[in-house]
Amino acid sequence: xxxxxxxxxxxxxxxxxxxxxxxxxxxxxxxxxxxxxxxxxxxxxxxxxxxxxxxxxxxxxxxxxxxxxxxxxxxxxxxxxxxxxxxxxxxxxxxxxxxxxxxxxxxxxxxxxxxxxxxxxxxxxxxxxxxxxxxxxxxxxxxxxxxxxxxxxxxxxxxxxxxxxxxxxxxxxxxxxxxxxxxxxxxxxxxxxxxxxxxxxxxxxxxxxxxxxxxxxxxxxxxxxxxxxxxxxxxxxxxxxxxxxxxxxxxxxxxxxxxxxxxxxxxxxxxxxxxxxxxxxxxxxxxxxxxxxxxxxxxxxxxxxxxxxxxxxxxxxxxxxxxxxxxxxxxxxxxxxxxxxxxxxxxxxxxxxxxxxxxxxxxxxxxxxxxxxxxxxxxxxxxxxxxxxxxxxxxxxxxxxxxxxxxxxxxxx
Numbered sequence: 001x002x003x004x005x006x007x008x009x010x011x012x013x014x015x016x017x018x019x020x021x022x023x024x025x026x027x028x029x030x031x032x033x034x035x036x037x038x039x040x041x042x043x044x045x046x047x048x049x050x051x052x053x054x055x056x057x058x059x060x061x062x063x064x065x066x067x068x069x070x071x072x073x074x075x076x077x078x079x080x081x082x083x084x085x086x087x088x089x090x091x092x093x094x095x096x097x098x099x100x101x102x103x104x105x106x107x108x109x110x111x112x113x114x115x116x117x118x119x120x121x122x123x124x125x126x127x128x129x130x131x132x133x134x135x136x137x138x139x140x141x142x143x144x145x146x147x148x149x150x151x152x153x154x155x156x157x158x159x160x161x162x163x164x165x166x167x168x169x170x171x172x173x174x175x176x177x178x179x180x181x182x183x184x185x186x187x188x189x190x191x192x193x194x195x196x197x198x199x200x201x202x203x204x205x206x207x208x209x210x211x212x213x214x215x216x217x218x219x220x221x222x223x224x225x226x227x228x229x230x231x232x233x234x235x236x237x238x239x240x241x242x243x244x245x246x247x248x249x250x251x252x253x254x255x256x257x258x259x260x261x262x263x264x265x266x267x268x269x270x271x272x273x274x275x276x277x278x279x280x281x282x283x284x285x286x287x288x289x290x291x292x293x294x295x296x297x298x299x300x301x302x303x304x305x306x307x308x309x310x311x312x313x314x315x316x317x318x319x320x321x322x323x324x325x326x327x328x329x330x331x332x333x334x335x336x337x338x339x340x341x342x343x344x345x346x347x348x349x350x351x352x353x354x355x356x357x358x359x360x361x362x363x364x365x366x367x368x369x370x371x372x373x374x375x376x377x378x379x380x381x382x383x384x385x386x387x388x389x390x391x392x393x394x395x396x397x398x399x400x401x402x403x404x405x406x407x408x409x410x411x412x413x
Contacts, residue, residue: 025058026050027411028097032089033403034396040086040252041400042259043407047075047083050099050412059102060085062095070104071097072216084217086249087405110250111219113212118150122219122248128157129248129256129384132221134206139173147197150206151225152176153246158327159254160386166285169355174198175285180242180262182227182363183280186273187239192229195280202229202239210243220247238267240370255385262378266370274368278310279345282380283359284331287322290356292348295320297358298391300341300398305348305356310364312341315398318358319388327386330394331360332401334379338362
């Protein structure tokens with residue numbers, strides 16, 4: 001009898017322990033604003049409103065019928081902890097998830113960062129996705145060293161490995177992949193050019209990394225860029241600091257998503273004004289393999305490459321043949337950006353061999369004043385893909401970006 005009693009108590013304790021270990025902390029319902037079934041959607045919630053347990057004590061399940069499927073998730077600490085995961089639509093109106101207390105480890109890093117000779121590469125499952133140049137990149141031998149630069153994105157690889165960006169083309173040695181200088185800037189009484197390096201009026205340079213993050217959902221780089229003014233008296237002065245965040249999500253189905261966030265602020269008590277100019281800000285110099293004959297551009301306003309320059313839009317994509325395949329990038333500007341929908345600057349002359357350039361140019365029509373002690377934010381999302389997309393696919397990506405999923409959290413324990 002005594003033996004049976006102890007066995008019963010032991011079983012009870014084990015069952016109680018298991019129940020505690022798998023205790024449900026919250027139910028989560030997600031409703032999408034787009035029903036494009038083959039496009040994954042980044043989702044996040046404020047974890048601190050649910051629990052203060054550590055990441056190692058949590059498990060996220062998707063509930064499908066009577067099945068509970070464990071999902072990879074990742075924490076991102078900002079003002080609070082955000083629990084991030086990727087939702088794969090299947091055509092339902094709502095998607096059900098639960099967060100439970102569990103010791104089961106299912107998260108394995110899939111996105112990695114590798115440093116090599118001034119280049120930080122974001123990789124996934126042995127594939128290169130994006131390179132960030134933090135070391136100084138000098139121009140080719142024999143070219144004026146004034147064209148040297150750091151703090152830009154290159155290469156951007158398609159999921160199949162084709163390079164879709166270009167740096168230092170002979171017609172524009174100051175073009176650097178995907179980069180963010182400003183062209184006509186009023187600072188302390190001088191009008192400066194941080195874009196055209198040969199003007200010797202300014203540049204943008206890498207200062208330091210703020211954070212480097214790897215994980216099963218995304219890899220992220222946060223870096224400080226200094227916008228350096230070359231003063232008429234021969235001195236150099238930092239006019240602006242830029243915190244740039246580059247987040248690359250785990251690739252699926254021949255595409256992956258990059259979120260780019262740019263935070264700008266003045267470095268002293270003097271304002272900085274971006275003056276109206278036809279180009280300046282965020283730009284992309286495309287692969288030299290593209291030209292107007294073997295590629296195509298379309299904007300959200302249904303404008304082609306020949307029509308799009310000096311128009312506005314929510315998004316544009318540029319795609320074409322590269323290394324005997326088709327690939328492209330869809331670029332989207334978030335609705336809270338200054339002067340939204342932002343003007344665009346595009347060119348690609350079929351009679352010249354200078355390739356293609358595409359950009360959002362926020363100050364094409366209006367000035368933009370940055371005041372001291374304030375922070376200014378620009379947000380962009382890229383979809384990098386192999387194959388071809390069309391207007392409908394691009395619009396669905398845009399809807400998922402501009403109209404984030406509706407999330408309802410209940411049964412919080």
